[in-house]
Amino acid sequence: MQVLDPLKRLKILDVAAALFAAQPFHKVLLSDVAEAAGVGKGTLYVYFKNKDDLYLSVLYNGFCQLIDQLQQKVDQNQQSPLENLQTVVREIVRFACQNPYLYELMRSVPWCQVTDNALWNGKRTELRALIEAIICRGVALGEFEDPHPELTARFIPHLVRSVMMDRELSSTPETISAHILRFACAALVPKPLDRM
Amino acid sequence: MQVLDPLKRLKILDVAAALFAAQPFHKVLLSDVAEAAGVGKGTLYVYFKNKDDLYLSVLYNGFCQLIDQLQQKVDQNQQSPLENLQTVVREIVRFACQNPYLYELMRSVPWCQVTDNALWNGKRTELRALIEAIICRGVALGEFEDPHPELTARFIPHLVRSVMMDRELSSTPETISAHILRFACAALVPKPLDRM
Amino acid sequence: MQVLDPLKRLKILDVAAALFAAQPFHKVLLSDVAEAAGVGKGTLYVYFKNKDDLYLSVLYNGFCQLIDQLQQKVDQNQQSPLENLQTVVREIVRFACQNPYLYELMRSVPWCQVTDNALWNGKRTELRALIEAIICRGVALGEFEDPHPELTARFIPHLVRSVMMDRELSSTPETISAHILRFACAALVPKPLDRM
Amino acid sequence: MQVLDPLKRLKILDVAAALFAAQPFHKVLLSDVAEAAGVGKGTLYVYFKNKDDLYLSVLYNGFCQLIDQLQQKVDQNQQSPLENLQTVVREIVRFACQNPYLYELMRSVPWCQVTDNALWNGKRTELRALIEAIICRGVALGEFEDPHPELTARFIPHLVRSVMMDRELSSTPETISAHILRFACAALVPKPLDRM
DNA sequence: TATGAATGAGGATTCATTCAT
DNA sequence: TATGAATGAATCCTCATTCAT
Structure with missing residues (x-):
């Protein structure tokens, strides 16, 4: 997937990593991720297919x-x-x-x-x-x-x-x-x- | 908690352990647990306070x-x-x-x-x-x-x-x-x- | 699908028919259907797989x-x-x-x-x-x-x-x-x- | 509305007609229309006020x-x-x-x-x-x-x-x-x- | 005690629309 | 003018939990 702004993607991965690790998957709200990353909720779906994909990307990236x-x-x-x-x-x-x-x-x-x-x-x-x-x-x-x-x-x-x-x-x-x-x-x- | 049928309780703990270990917490549905244990969904709440309690009981039991x-x-x-x-x-x-x-x-x-x-x-x-x-x-x-x-x-x-x-x-x-x-x-x- | 309460199912189909016909599909909210039928939102999903299924059932029923x-x-x-x-x-x-x-x-x-x-x-x-x-x-x-x-x-x-x-x-x-x-x-x- | 490129407008109306006729309104995405017409999503808003307006224009045009x-x-x-x-x-x-x-x-x-x-x-x-x-x-x-x-x-x-x-x-x-x-x-x- | 139909709060996801470029 | 990345309001759907039987 050709990514628009790689830095924004990394920013999202970064805050998501912290949130996913601090709580179990189902307690991490995408709205929290979005807010923490300083982007809109919809933006997450520009860079990641869905919540699972985001989670997986966090792991892979790490x-x-x-x-x-x-x-x-x-x-x-x-x-x-x-x-x-x-x-x-x-x-x-x-x-x-x-x-x-x-x-x-x-x-x-x-x-x-x-x-x-x-x-x-x-x-x-x-x-x-x-x-x-x-x-x-x-x-x-x-x-x-x-x-x-x-x-x-x-x-x-x-x-x-x-x-x-x-x-x-x-x-x-x-x-x-x-x-x-x-x-x-x-x-x-x-x-x-x-x-x- | 005075439980009427300890065997039923163990059966539930048993199938729950298998399910919880195979998938993350949020993918384990209580309806799945109930079905696998051969009991009604409501029965789970007779033996356990809630989903968290069931999870914890599985671990404690282990x-x-x-x-x-x-x-x-x-x-x-x-x-x-x-x-x-x-x-x-x-x-x-x-x-x-x-x-x-x-x-x-x-x-x-x-x-x-x-x-x-x-x-x-x-x-x-x-x-x-x-x-x-x-x-x-x-x-x-x-x-x-x-x-x-x-x-x-x-x-x-x-x-x-x-x-x-x-x-x-x-x-x-x-x-x-x-x-x-x-x-x-x-x-x-x-x-x-x-x-x- | 073995249906629990056929009358409730019919009641839902009935109000849904009126709503679906009065407005295009995307303007009919399931919360409206639920309210009009006097049931909870979740109940709709007991009787129908999803919104499309409900819509289709309305047509078929008619x-x-x-x-x-x-x-x-x-x-x-x-x-x-x-x-x-x-x-x-x-x-x-x-x-x-x-x-x-x-x-x-x-x-x-x-x-x-x-x-x-x-x-x-x-x-x-x-x-x-x-x-x-x-x-x-x-x-x-x-x-x-x-x-x-x-x-x-x-x-x-x-x-x-x-x-x-x-x-x-x-x-x-x-x-x-x-x-x-x-x-x-x-x-x-x-x-x-x-x-x- | 004084439009700059009438041919582009017609092209959009044309592909939109095909899409609207093949699917219900809510399944036609403006991104699909834009892609099919070979224009950017934003361009649609240059020629039409919004999705409803596009739909109506298609009919009117027909x-x-x-x-x-x-x-x-x-x-x-x-x-x-x-x-x-x-x-x-x-x-x-x-x-x-x-x-x-x-x-x-x-x-x-x-x-x-x-x-x-x-x-x-x-x-x-x-x-x-x-x-x-x-x-x-x-x-x-x-x-x-x-x-x-x-x-x-x-x-x-x-x-x-x-x-x-x-x-x-x-x-x-x-x-x-x-x-x-x-x-x-x-x-x-x-x-x-x-x-x- | 055991059940499972009913519930609705909660959250993921969509997509029309905007606006900086 | 043309664009498409970003947005968030809107809404479908899930599923733990309850309670009448």
């Missing part, structure tokens, strides 16, 4: 942002797999702290049946692949040891979420990152003597 | 079931913390496999603002406490090593969910339990040489 | 009524084809005068795409067939003379409509019937001898 | 066209009332075959309450008057016999429409004209002597 940021950070500087992993965890935690609502939203498989569901799953896979690639590289270089990198790759984002879910903790991003990393590295980094 | 099963298994036989942890993980995985909808549902922070929200959250805390207690006991006995048992306790249920979420893997409960345990133990069980 | 009345009158008493034709014209005029709105509505092929469109066309055909049968019987008995009974059959209802359309005439039903009959008989009844 | 053609043909050559009637019927049928949508549209009483409704209805009256005049002249000359010329005048256009409405017949304009004329003349032309 996903893309996160992956782009990760990819950029990982590609940017030549780092070891361990450093990469640290970077990824820190970035995810940072993103989750900055966009707690959005990150929580991204948890679930979207229930709206849209035509480009494939596109969607593609992004999901992309994130997993990005993490898995780091682990695999680590295994190849002998830095990591992991019989199931694809499982571990799935764990990482969930570990972040598990901590984010209970906001009353008010742990700092650093504490969270550190604990997750400790957790992940314990499983990945081979030790002089085997255990278990 | 936590009670899971915790009861866990507590029973843990108390039952005198075991070491490590064995306890293994038991807990296996039981959670088993529960999640048997009640995939319910377990998936239990993930979320409840957004309904009802009076007995606290009661509800109490159960979630209870589950965490149960796991945390095992870890703390392990630390006390020198079997485990963990600077943040309360964080680790939060991780466990989410690790299970992270694997459950992608059903296409078709991993067996055993595989899942094993990988999660490997992961958790790596972080908890001290090794001859420290790292990090 | 059609059925008219045809039933005609069939009854024609079957009732043993009459000659000419007498039958007179009866039919008088009945149509009477119906049109009693239900001017409804009759005007029935003019057009319904534009709502409904599943039982066939059912609909069936009724339309039924009316034509009823009239055509009378003409054909007349031709067979030598009372009428008509190379195209199927065309003539189509004319009759339109002749009525043509007169009904301009209400300011305030001709009596009798005048209208008489003129239409004179018109039709002139074309149908063979003459060496004058008639009427 | 009547003007038809009446102009008829008047011209009737005035053109000195003819007997019977010949005039034949000309009129043939011309109406021709017009209806060439502008089936427009003609079908002209059937209805206009429901828009606009100020120049009168102007509009005047044109309809004009058409009736034109036909009535022919019949009256015939009666005056003793060629016709009709107690209610004003009723008969109303019949003619509707007879045409009644045949046009069912396109599956695929009768030629000639067949249609012939049957209508047979019908009309039967009622109008006095006989001891055979007619046509």
Whole structure:
């Protein structure tokens, strides 16, 4: 869809993200979204097919942002797999702290049946692949040891979420990152003597 | 609330769990719940105050079931913390496999603002406490090593969910339990040489 | 569709017929229909799928009524084809005068795409067939003379409509019937001898 | 209203006639009209006050066209009332075959309450008057016999429409004209002597 | 107690119309 | 003049909830 004013579209996505994450879908009124975005109710329908489409676009947009940021950070500087992993965890935690609502939203498989569901799953896979690639590289270089990198790759984002879910903790991003990393590295980094 | 037919109540909770887990709250119609449970729409209001109450009861019921099963298994036989942890993980995985909808549902922070929200959250805390207690006991006995048992306790249920979420893997409960345990133990069980 | 209270359904159809005929479709508000029928807005949706369905049901209902009345009158008493034709014209005029709105509505092929469109066309055909049968019987008995009974059959209802359309005439039903009959008989009844 | 590009105005009227005739008023979107006419939505408001005005203009335009053609043909050559009637019927049928949508549209009483409704209805009256005049002249000359010329005048256009409405017949304009004329003349032309 | 017909507040969506360009 | 993005009033429709039976 050729979009008229991309900035207006982003503005809408932005305020919608905050609203959708703060309340369940059915409590978010499009009139609230419109008002918060400073546009008319009808304008929402110029940029999005309907409420479901808006919701989905919010999720997709957030996903893309996160992956782009990760990819950029990982590609940017030549780092070891361990450093990469640290970077990824820190970035995810940072993103989750900055966009707690959005990150929580991204948890679930979207229930709206849209035509480009494939596109969607593609992004999901992309994130997993990005993490898995780091682990695999680590295994190849002998830095990591992991019989199931694809499982571990799935764990990482969930570990972040598990901590984010209970906001009353008010742990700092650093504490969270550190604990997750400790957790992940314990499983990945081979030790002089085997255990278990 | 003194209820006349506890079995009918459970039947309703059961089908509601399946429906709530498969779709977001607002797509679950009470008429669907009633039909699936084989009762009249009005009957739902005999057993539950309203839709929010039904939703919350489903969650509460789920936590009670899971915790009861866990507590029973843990108390039952005198075991070491490590064995306890293994038991807990296996039981959670088993529960999640048997009640995939319910377990998936239990993930979320409840957004309904009802009076007995606290009661509800109490159960979630209870589950965490149960796991945390095992870890703390392990630390006390020198079997485990963990600077943040309360964080680790939060991780466990989410690790299970992270694997459950992608059903296409078709991993067996055993595989899942094993990988999660490997992961958790790596972080908890001290090794001859420290790292990090 | 098994209908709950057939009388309520008829009541709704009745007031809806008046409203739909007095104004174009888009000016008829369902809230007006509900109020006029003395029921809640939601009740309309218990008896009809949506606004289009209600509109269509009004038309269909009117059609059925008219045809039933005609069939009854024609079957009732043993009459000659000419007498039958007179009866039919008088009945149509009477119906049109009693239900001017409804009759005007029935003019057009319904534009709502409904599943039982066939059912609909069936009724339309039924009316034509009823009239055509009378003409054909007349031709067979030598009372009428008509190379195209199927065309003539189509004319009759339109002749009525043509007169009904301009209400300011305030001709009596009798005048209208008489003129239409004179018109039709002139074309149908063979003459060496004058008639009427 | 002084209009800059009369051809663009006609183009709009043309496509609007087709759309209005094919669907009820409320299903015709101005965006559809604009697109079909190859102009911008705003342009419609340059040539017409609003949607109602466009609709009315379509009808008015149609009547003007038809009446102009008829008047011209009737005035053109000195003819007997019977010949005039034949000309009129043939011309109406021709017009209806060439502008089936427009003609079908002209059937209805206009429901828009606009100020120049009168102007509009005047044109309809004009058409009736034109036909009535022919019949009256015939009666005056003793060629016709009709107690209610004003009723008969109303019949003619509707007879045409009644045949046009069912396109599956695929009768030629000639067949249609012939049957209508047979019908009309039967009622109008006095006989001891055979007619046509 | 169990029911489901009736309800109407609430919210998504449409589309004629405007106006800055 | 021509445009089409933006608008919001208008209205259809949903669905949780009630209550007479």
